Structures are given as C-alpha cells and as structure tokens.
Amino acid sequence: MRAGSPAARAGAFVAVALALFCVQLDFFALNLALPGIAEELGVTVSAAQWTLSSYMLAIGCFFVIGGRVGDVFGRRGTLLAGTALFTAGSVGCALAPGLGPLVAARIAQGVGAAFVFPVAVAVITNTFPERTRAKALGAVFGVANIGTALGPFVGGGFTEGPGWRWIFWLMVPLSLLSVLTALVYVPDSRDPSASRELDLLGCALLVSSLASLTLAVERGDAWGWNSTRVLVLFAVAVVAGGLFLVRERLARHPLIDLRLFRNVPYVLVTGMGSLSNMGYGVTVFLSTLYLQGVRGLSPLLAGTVFLAPALLVALSGPLGARLAPHMRPTAVMALAGACAGTGMYALTQVTAWWLYVPVFAWCGLGLGLGWTFSSVATQQIVAPARAGEASGVLLTFLVTLGAIALAGAAAGISAMTPQRSPEEAYDVILRLGGLVVLTAAVAVTAVRHRPGVRGGHGRRVDPAGAGRSAT
Template sequence: MPAEPSRAVRTGAFVASALILFCIQLDFFALNLAVPAISKELGVTVSAGQWVLSSYMLAIGCFFIVGGRMGDIFGRRGILLAGIGLFTVGSVACALAPNLGYLVGGRIVQGVGAGFLFPVSVSVISNTFPADARARVLGALFGIANIGTALGPFVGGGLVEGPGWRWIFWLMTPLTVLALLISLRYVPDSRDDSAPRDLDLVGCFLIVCCLATLTLSLERGSARGWGHPGVVLSFVVALVTGVLFVVRERLARHPLVDLRLFRNIPYVLVTGMGSVANMGYAVTIFISTLYLQGVRGLSPLMAGTVFLAPALMVALSGPLGARMAQHMRPTTVMALAAAVAGTGMYALTLVNAWWAYVPVFACCGLGLGLGWTFSSVATQQLVAPARAGEASGVLLTFLVTLGAVALAVTAAALTSMAPHRPLSEIYDLILQCGGIVVLAAAVIVIISVHLLLRKGRLSAQSDTQEAPHGARL
C-alpha cells in the first residue's frame, strides 16, 4: 500500500492544480473582449476572428475524456506535465502569431492542453488528499479557478486597451511555467492500477470525431442555417461516430469509457444537473450581455462592472458547495443550487431598478455557479479515485457540449423572433424558459432521489451506490 502523501506534497499538488486552472479560466474570459482588436490588427472580419474562441472550445471539448482517461492509465503526473507544456507552448505561439491561421493553430494547442489539464487536475487532488478532505479541497480548487473567471474581463479589457491583446498570452507564460516547476517538484504520480497501459485508440478517434463535428455543426448552424448541406452532413457524421463510439466501448476489452459508469444513478443525476446548470449559465451570461448593452445602454466597462457581482458569487460557490457537502448529499446540494438558479433567472425578467437587478443577478450567479462547479466536486464523491479522471472527463464533456447546444438554440431563437418582437421581450422570454427548465431539473432530481431511497437503491446517509460487479462508483 503506497505511503500517504506528506503535507508539503499535498500543498504543492493543490497550488499547482489551482494555478493552472486559474490560468485556463483567466485566459478564456480575458480573450472574449479581445476579438475585435485581434480582428482589426490581423486584418480579418470579426466573424473570422471568432475562430480564436471557437477553435479553442472545439479542442478542449474533444479532449476532456481522452485526457482524463490517459491520466488514469499512464499516470496523472505525466499527463499533467504534458498538458501544462502544451498550454504553455500554445500561449507563446499565440503571442507570436503573425496571422489568424497561426493564432488559431496556437489556440488549438492550448485547447488540447487545457482538455488534459481540467480532468487530470481534479483526479490529482482526488488521489492526493484523503476522502474526508477531498470535497473541501476540490471546492477551494474551483473557487480559485473561478477567481480567474471573475478577473478575466477586467484583465482582458485592461491589456487590450494598454499594451495589446498579445499580452494576454504573455501573461500566461510565467504563470504556467511556475505551475510546471511546482508540479515537477511536488505532484505525486498515481494511476488506475487495475487498468493495463493500453489506450483505446479507436475509441479516442471516434469520440474526437463525434464531438468535433457536433461542435462545428452548432457553430456553423447559426451562421449558415440549420438546413445548409454542410451543417446537415456534420450532424450526420456526429451521430454516426457517436453511435459507433458507444458500440466500440461496449465491445472493447479496455474501453476509453466504462459504460457501467452510467448505471451509477447518483453520478448520472449530478452530471445531468451540472449540465443543465452550465446551460443556464451560458444562456444567462449571453442574454445579460446583450440586455445590459443593447437595452440598458451600458458601455462594455459598465456592463463588466455589473457582471462582477455574479462573477464573485461564482467564485464563492466552490468553497460554499464543499461546506454544504459536509452536511448534505451531493444530489441535494445540486437540487438546491438549481432552485436558486432557476428562480434567479426568472426573477431577472421581473426587476428593473438597479437596486434589485444587481442582487438578483448575483443570486442567479451563485445558483448557476454552484450547480456547474459543485458537479465536479460531487462526481468525485461518487466514483472510485482510481477512475477519477475518466469520471471528470465525461462530466466536463457534457458540460461544455451541452453549453454549446444551449447557446446555439438561444442564437436560433433570437434570429427567428427578432423581426416580430422587441428585443427586451425576447430576452425576457428566453430567460423565463431557461429558469423553468432549471427549476424542472431540480424537481426531477428531488423526486428521483426520493424514489431511489424508497426502493433501497441509495444509502439514507449519502448518495453512494453499489455499482455492478462490486465496484464502488
């Protein structure tokens, strides 16, 4: 039995993981405001410049599952170091990019690195800290990461107006190098000892193809129309490769994703609830950005100031969720988060005065942030540490993919209703529908847990469920 990591090792592993997740969040949210400046300097349209964001999301979404399982199989320390190296190299490439093609290429490298780092960082913490401290430490980890989310727009706006957008990437370089050095010194290695060092390459190829074509379909569908032949073909390829992936995982001797994971009903409920919360978060941020600037007439800086309230609540949601987890089952925390989030989304459409709008917006951010942040903490309580990377990778894939679906549906709704209704009315309708969906998800989770308890499928003290073949999931 391996020796328990020392306090210095645990602290070093936490600092390295928190620093790299902070960088990933800061990088993405800082760059959102830089697209117009990038497009102008590189001489491309803003629509083409959006590929700086789209290519990154495409890469990161495709490699969550692959990165998480590679960490479980080959060793989490090595994959963490590889992910940091890729993210750092990608950052330097972006900072030096002479044109849009090179910049998009650098963003893809960054995205692949981030796709490795998110699930592996979570599994490193799950395998370094004891079970009684795991939720608290993971909550703190995501709290620090979400500080990057809160600071991103201000850092990005300041750098774009000051030394230029390239400094967003230069800022990442020393921070990620520091994370690399700390990881080399402190992060211990761990892996799934029951799994042979044999990666399901066919499964990797199929899931990357499925997610890449699905993301491209959603990206292009809003611009070209959902009936465009290229968009339809992409959807067909995504469907076919998705079905083939499931078939492959059922037949593979050592699958990339053990489909028995989806027999763990609490894991499925938490993943589903986290995905709904992230969909609500994506839609709320998107609609509120349009509302504050298009209807309220705020400048980007003033709109960013309003966003500071929900952003800070999202940052606090990590530690808050960890504290709540000490007294409640994970599904209960998720249901409460959804109740606050759904109510907040609906209430945003009913308030006009600033003294009411800002606190309601903050409560909305707290509920939505707690929903999608705590899902990463909760799933680690519901799976064995040996398969922590796989479980985290699957969860993150659902969060990102369904968030993209929600944005695509929202964009399509705006396009179809814009000629017939005032924009403020459309924004209200979308938020109200979203709030109802999130509240309905909370009710479904509560009813499901109640039924599982009555049938004896769950422990009365926790959500832990005995999985098939005796594995604790």
C-alpha cells in the same frame, strides 16, 4: 514526493489551483476581446469567433481522452504535459500574426486544457484523504472561479488598454509556475487495475463525433441549419457516436466504461451540472449583449458589472465544500438548480441597477454552485481509481451541451428579431432557461428519494453502479 505528505498536498493544491485559474480566466476573458481581435487582424467579428469556437471544439473533444490517459498512464505526467501545452499555446496566441495562427494556437490551448481539467481533479482526489477531499476540491474550484470572476474584467480592461494579446501573456508566467510546482511536488497516481493500453479507435470515433457535433452547433446559425455542411456534420456525429458506443461495448479496454451510466447519482449530478453550465453560458452571453447593446456600456464597464455575480461564482466552490459533509451530492445539486432557475427568471423582471446587480449575483451563485459542485460530487460517488475518466465524461457533457445551448440562444435571437426587440428576445430565452433548470431541480429531488438511489455521506458508488463502503 511521497503521496499524502503535507508537502505533496500543499504542492498539488497550488499546482492544480493555478492551472485551473488560468484555464478559467482564459475561457471567460476572450468574449469581450473579439471586436479588438477582429479590428487588429483585419477580419470580421464573425471570423474572429473562430478563436472561441476552435478552443471549445478542442477542449470538448479531448476531455474524456485526457481523463483516461491520466488514469492509465499517470496523472502527474498528464498534468505536466497538459499545462505545458497550454502554456505553449498561450505564447502562440500572444505572438500570432494572423487569424489562422491564432486559431491553431487556440486549439493547442484547448487540448492542453482538456488534459489539465479532469486530471487536476483526479490529482486532488488521490492526494488528499477522504475526510479533507471535498474541502480541498472546493477550495481549488474557489481559486479557479476567481479566474471566472476576473475573466470579463481582464478581457475588457486589456482590450481597451494595452491590447488583447496581454490576456495570453498573463497566462504564461502563471502556467509556468504551475508546471514547476507540479514537477517538484505532485505525486503520481493511476488506475492500478487498468491495462497500459489506450483504446485508440475509440478515441478517434469519439473525437470525430464530438468535433462534428460541436462544429455543427457552433456554426449552424452562420452557415444555415439546413445547409449541406451542417447536415453532413450532424450525420457524421450520429454515425461516429453510434460506432463509438458499439466499440466501447466490445473493446477489451474501453475508453469509457458504459456501466458508469448505471450509477444513478452520477447521472443526476452530470445532468444537473450540465444544465447549470448551459444556463451559465447563456446568461453570460445574453447579459453581455444586454449590457453593451441595450444599456450601452463599454467593455470595461460591462466587465465591472460582471464582478458581482462572478464573485459569488468564485465563492460557490468553498460553499459546496461546506455543504458536502452535511448534504448528499444530489441534494446540493437540486438546491443549486433551484437557486439558479429562480435567478434566471427574476433577471428578466428587473431593470433598476440597484436590483439588477444583486439578482445577477444570486443567479451567478446558483449557476456557479451547480457546475462547480458537479466536479466535486463526481469524486464523492465514483471510485478514486476511475476519477479521471468520470471527471472527463462529466466535463465533456458540460462543454458540449454548453456549446449547444449557446448556439440555440443565438439561433433563438435571430428567429425572434426583428419581430421583437433584442431585449424582449433575451428575456424570452432567459425565462425558458430558468424554467428548464427549475424543472430539472424538482426532478432531481424526486428521483433522489427513490429507493436504491444513494451516494455520498460515507458511501461510494463504483462505475458499475454497485455501491460499496468508502471506509
């Protein structure tokens, strides 16, 4: 299929949108299914939590690798391989006879998703012309965010109905359709300047560091933050991370060009997007506990309440695309942070349903715009040849810091109860999170007005931080 043709653009859009829809739906559907998984497999809910932890561990560790593999060896093949592995993992999850096989299949799903997400963004970037690229990315994330919106509802509904395994069976035909569409329509693209070599030592060090860090923060509350296991994992994360940075400075063909972090707009977008994703994860987590533990709603009813904010999360993708031609990426991110921060704080002040639901929806709009538009903005301020790498780095920050935020929220709840009621503990964490996001939005606004900080609106910034005209 000829790159840039109408058929290639339409096919790439369908393949990428379907793949991302499945990844997002899978990510957000399983939270409400944990009690059902634990009951059927005869394990504790704490043990069943590994189905979430293992997925997050795998996806966080391989984002950068997936993005760089696509840049170096071809994005079409990487997208196909990632989606196929995600599909196989979904079948494995649906058929898993016990917790061990289920966790293994979830790891396969996570690795597949880690290859799909950054490469999917790069496929759209390199298939659509610059004048329609932001609109296409916004529409893709709009479809993907429908998966985010439906996730809690599907998870709760299947758990109460035919069973949690149907969450994974639903993924299989949709993922297969994505594979077939990509096979026929998606053109190949890659970084023409990159050597056909992958920094394997850098990959190993990065995975070791991220895996140790993610595992430590995921299990720290259960194992004890002062336990030997957790302290050793943190030590491994620090040592491996330091060695990775040394390796990337010395390698002939590094996995990550560290000059990327001289690109100030990219750093601002990545920071604000990461905070938005952290806020989204914490808000969903605390609201789930509040709706079921304090309000006493069933998983299905709790999932129904989530439809309001999730709908605005889905709309945040197209909204970002509409804002992109008129505002610089950093300005959109600051606006998203202001909306998200006020929503998180206001959520702790209301209890009446007639006000709680719309405030929850406002919060979802700001947080959704923040972490969704960060991927769109990255493609506006980084050269297309390095789109996969930049997207992979961004997504690694989003997922890893999201895991740290969730662990911090869980630890905060444990520390504050039983001295305070659970509802009071939830409110304290949400208020603190809202203030952090608001402060970051103010900081982004201040920094983006400094001389020399530019990006977007016809100007592209390459990974080394040196701007050049996009035209």
